[in-house]
Amino acid sequence: MRVPRSFAFIDLSGFTALTAREGDERAVGLLSTFRSIARxxxxxxxxxxxxxxxxxxxxxxxxxxxxxxTLLEIQHAMKTSRAALSVRCGATNGDVLLHEGDDYIGTPVNVAARLCDLAPGGAVYVTRELSEFRPEWSAIAEISPLEVKGFDEPLDVVAIEFSVLVGEAHACPICGIPLDPSVATTSARDAIGALVLFCSESCHDTWVRRPRLTPEEQGSLRSPLMGS
Structure with a gap:
């Protein structure tokens, strides 16, 4: 059965070298952090x-x-966790064959894997077609067409990144993604009336379900980056 899907491959850039340099135990600890964040x-x-x-x-x-x-948040979470390695990502979309219920066969899978291999640490490489679906709070960084193993013609690929610089904006209270009102998906007011911005409806819903702080508790935790 042929189905439309979006695919991404992600990995820790420099993991093999770190393992050789710092040992298996250090590598396993870093891998556990990465997998926990991804989950x-x-x-x-x-x-x-x-x-x-x-x-x-x-x-x-x-x-x-x-x-x-998801790709941008995983990268951001790894960086803010002060992990020793960054994450590189490659992604695309398209129709593929669903094989035996849980495996996917088709060119989009291969393209996503190749783009991940070509991306430097900390980069998200995506096909231009997929980039049209990027979140409002992200931006395109143009790169040259990429020669990709197994393909006769260079692929039209771009990098995506945050459109607002970290440290110069509000931060989504759930995932920490930097935002300003012009790119936030939705917003709300906290217990003391301060503006809270969200990168997605899922983060907003998670925030709404959390135990609410009293105005006094909220005031003691208020970030200087939060609006009024």
């Missing part, structure tokens, strides 16, 4: 981890925007 982000955004691939993973989604948001 949390994918679960909240509705993206499936199709398989773990050593120091990486294959992700699948029926929602292109959710997939791209």
């Amino acid at each position: 949390d982000v994918c679960s909240r955004r509705g993206v499936r981890i199709a398989k773990w691939l050593g120091d990486g993973a294959m992700l699948v989604s029926v929602n292109e925007t959710a997939l791209l948001a």
Whole structure:
């Protein structure tokens, strides 16, 4: 059966060298952090981890925007966790064959894997077609067409990144993604009336379900970056 899907491959850039340099125990600790972050982000955004691939993973989604948001959030979470390695990502979308109920066969899978291999640490490489579904709070960074193994012609690929600089904006209270009112998906007011911005409806819904702080508690935790 042929189905439309979006695919991404992610992995820890420099993992093999770190393992050789710092030992297996250090590598396993870093890998555990990476997998924990990936599980949390994918679960909240509705993206499936199709398989773990050593120091990486294959992700699948029926929602292109959710997939791209997931990649950017995983990168951001790894960076803010002060992990020793960054994450590189490659993604595309298209029709594939669903094989035996849980495997996918087709060119989009191969393209996503190749783009991940070509991306430097900290980069998200996606086909231009997929980039049209990027979140409002992200932006395109143009790169030259890429020569990709197995393809006769260079692929039209771009990088996606945050459109608002970290540290110069509000931060979504659930995932920490930098936002300003012009790119936030939705907003709310907290217990003391301060503006709270969200990168997605899923983050907003998670925030709404959390135990609410009293105005006094909220005031003691208020960030100087939060609006009034």
